[in-house]
Amino acid sequence: MKFALAVFSPGHAPSSRRALLFAQAALASGHEIVRLFFYQDGVHSASANVVAPQDELDVPAQWRAFVTEHQLDAVVCIAAALRRGVLNAEEAQRYERPAVNLPAPWELSGLGQLHEAAQTADRLVCFGGD
Secondary structure, eight states, X not given: XXXXXXXXXXXXXXXXXXXXXXXXXXXXXXXXXXXXXXXXGGGGGGOTTOOOOTTSOOHHHHHHHHHHHHTOOEEEEHHHHHHTTOOOHHHHHHTTOSOOOOOTXXXXXXTHHHXXXXXXXXXXXXXXXX
16 A cells, blocks of 8 residues: 655654654555655654754654655655744755755655645545644
8 A cells, every 4th residue: 555644743742753653564564655744843853953852752863764764755845844944955045044954865845745645645644733
């Protein structure tokens, strides 16, 4: 089965951890993930500047390692990211901001990527949000 996942909550939220566990289980079971889409506060899971307390899991780091290891298509909504100060090098330069906190493997793109993933996948599974 082909899955597309949308993550709406930040890395410290339980739903982000559940999304990661679901994604890991899906791949371990032989399923495919056509795209991970981070939207709303979920864009914080892609930020390189998130620091987890020592007594908590570093879910953003786990996401980064998972995406890199499996070479997944991991898209961060550009509008949500800009609003929350999550910038790749191109956007930091465009808006004359001093910091970059969205390195590879993440890709900034629009909601069209979520729509396309939903059309390509057999199931769109959403985690978090209001």
